[in-house]
Amino acid sequence: MHIGHPRRVAAIALSAAWCALGTPGSAQQLPEVHGNFSADGQYYNDDPDIGAVPPPQTWGFNAWGNVVMTVGRFQAGLRLESYEPSLLGYPAGTPYKGSGIGYRYINYHQADLDVTVGNFFEQFGQGMVFRSYEERYLGVDNAMDGVRVKYRPLPGLYLKGVMGRMRLAFDDGTVKGEGLVRGADAELSISELDSAWSHNWNLILGGSFVSKYQTAASQLVTQPDGSVAQLEMPANVGAWAGRLNFTSPRWNVYAEYAYKINDPNRRNNYIYKPGQGLLVNATYSTKGLGVSVGAHSYDNMLYQSARNAPTPFDLNINFLPPLTKQHTYNLPATLYPYATQPNGEVSYQGEVFYKFKKGTPLGGKYGTKIALNGSTAVGLDTTGVDLLTDSARTGYRSSLFAGNYSIDGKYFTDLNVELRKRVSETWELALTYLYFEYDIDVIQGKPGKPLVFADMVVLEGLHNFNDRTSLRFEVQHLWTKQDLGNWATAVAELTFSPHWFVAAQDQYNYETFGSTFIKDGKEVPAERTHYPIGSVGYIRGGNRFQVNYGRQRAGIFCVGGVCRQVPAANGLTVSITSTF
Numbered sequence: 001m002h003i004g005h006p007r008r009v010a011a012i013a014l015s016a017a018w019c020a021l022g023t024p025g026s027a028q029q030l031p032e033v034h035g036n037f038s039a040d041g042q043y044y045n046d047d048p049d050i051g052a053v054p055p056p057q058t059w060g061f062n063a064w065g066n067v068v069m070t071v072g073r074f075q076a077g078l079r080l081e082s083y084e085p086s087l088l089g090y091p092a093g094t095p096y097k098g099s100g101i102g103y104r105y106i107n108y109h110q111a112d113l114d115v116t117v118g119n120f121f122e123q124f125g126q127g128m129v130f131r132s133y134e135e136r137y138l139g140v141d142n143a144m145d146g147v148r149v150k151y152r153p154l155p156g157l158y159l160k161g162v163m164g165r166m167r168l169a170f171d172d173g174t175v176k177g178e179g180l181v182r183g184a185d186a187e188l189s190i191s192e193l194d195s196a197w198s199h200n201w202n203l204i205l206g207g208s209f210v211s212k213y214q215t216a217a218s219q220l221v222t223q224p225d226g227s228v229a230q231l232e233m234p235a236n237v238g239a240w241a242g243r244l245n246f247t248s249p250r251w252n253v254y255a256e257y258a259y260k261i262n263d264p265n266r267r268n269n270y271i272y273k274p275g276q277g278l279l280v281n282a283t284y285s286t287k288g289l290g291v292s293v294g295a296h297s298y299d300n301m302l303y304q305s306a307r308n309a310p311t312p313f314d315l316n317i318n319f320l321p322p323l324t325k326q327h328t329y330n331l332p333a334t335l336y337p338y339a340t341q342p343n344g345e346v347s348y349q350g351e352v353f354y355k356f357k358k359g360t361p362l363g364g365k366y367g368t369k370i371a372l373n374g375s376t377a378v379g380l381d382t383t384g385v386d387l388l389t390d391s392a393r394t395g396y397r398s399s400l401f402a403g404n405y406s407i408d409g410k411y412f413t414d415l416n417v418e419l420r421k422r423v424s425e426t427w428e429l430a431l432t433y434l435y436f437e438y439d440i441d442v443i444q445g446k447p448g449k450p451l452v453f454a455d456m457v458v459l460e461g462l463h464n465f466n467d468r469t470s471l472r473f474e475v476q477h478l479w480t481k482q483d484l485g486n487w488a489t490a491v492a493e494l495t496f497s498p499h500w501f502v503a504a505q506d507q508y509n510y511e512t513f514g515s516t517f518i519k520d521g522k523e524v525p526a527e528r529t530h531y532p533i534g535s536v537g538y539i540r541g542g543n544r545f546q547v548n549y550g551r552q553r554a555g556i557f558c559v560g561g562v563c564r565q566v567p568a569a570n571g572l573t574v575s576i577t578s579t580f
Helices: 006-021 330-334 440-444
Strands: 032-044 059-071 074-083 096-110 113-120 144-154 157-171 174-189 202-213 217-222 228-233 236-247 251-260 275-286 289-299 344-356 368-378 410-422 427-438 452-464 469-479 486-496 500-511 516-519 522-525 529-540 543-552 555-559 562-566 569-579
Touching (some): 144 174, 330 452, 330 469, 330 486, 330 500, 410 440
Parallel strands (some): 096 157
Antiparallel strands (some): 032 059, 032 569, 096 113, 113 144, 144 157, 174 202, 217 228, 236 251, 251 275, 275 289, 289 344, 344 368, 368 410, 452 469, 486 500, 500 529, 516 522, 529 543, 543 569, 555 562
16 A cells, blocks of 8 residues: 655645644644654674574664644644664564554544544553554554544543554555454443542442454364365454452452453464453552552453454454563563463462561661562363364363463463662662573474473662762573573663763573583583673753664563564664654
């Protein structure tokens, strides 16, 4: 799909938006224009030692810019995007290429009514049946293109309605998926509705219904005995969810249940089994103490607006929140991150945070913070159903929270403890220990690989030389006898406020101290590889410039439980961001 030169298209779009906004009621108001810009360019070198192969075009380039104009009750915005070509491994789903408009909308609001025409992001509850969102640095973008209406008919009652098609790819402009998504959501806040309720205590009730429509079609499917069956695919697939959220000064309790009718698709082998999910979270907090527990179970809950979506990252109507800690340290965040398994998992998490007061034996002069966190995820305990004799073609039988707790059913375990303490006026230290069990076959799609058992230790330090200059460092180490063996990482960041910073990092994969390493059941010579990278950056006003040079190892990059594969690379990266 070709939409013309981006500058010409942008000018036309902004002119149209200006005409739309220039109503008599807003003639006396001056427009406000805001926006931002981001560009990332990478030059690739050949590096056979780490498996880095330059693409045909040795430069990759991702850029985008938003412009938003507001006049009175009206707002219009658009985003120009350019991928000439896109960076290696970007995006997570269907490839992006070319330059054009990737997002545009007009919004109007008056009193309790809000209407958006064009592109928009929206979420019902925790997103179990509908979440249109963006994680730009993962390349995840399922923006809706259609109409959204929000209305508050009375205090405490919030209504939403959406209809449109989702973004699938980018080819000199947005490419939309085939399926049509329609949904409605209602939420009632008791404390706003009934003045007898204290505003410190509240109960919020909500419900959602979402339907996807895709033209009915026949699908040829290979049966377990090798024969081919012709199945009729449903045109409409609906899902609904109900939720409640109780809040008080110390408590927050949330629960949501979702149900999806039969949704045969490529990822579940075209079975007609309904899907369902339940999540429950509870937190308690008081001064110096915080406790949270959570559990969820998902069964056949992958929900895409096209039954044959190209990848699991494309056209996702819903989002299934993970129950694992989102680590920020390099080794745990990039080597063994967890991604929710929508076709079936049971997960639990618990966390305790406590601050030892100043002046106590454990608190010392400045106090001491400790955080304990544990999470686990296992597969569902299922009973298979013979697809050759089951006329309903349900595929298997299962129940929520009936997990497979054997070693074969274990997907993920993360146990960690963090101790953080300020030791002087200029020094702050944090020490973290982590233990992982990780099914790299299921989570990262590496068949035949054994379950990974790993221990990690991270020491982080921050030293403030003065109000303008500080040094932050990290020393990390991971031990494992599976996968790639042992890793060590060192990071140092020196900041000269308010403008400059420099950083250096080295990841060292040495597998073992010995001369050989057991890989895939075979004894092979041990490898030792460094992945150094240096950075320098400059910040002034709303502008930020950064230059990196070095090696990038192949691995996983995750945000919020959603991950994409990053290929090995060696080269120069230049990044620019700006806001106005």
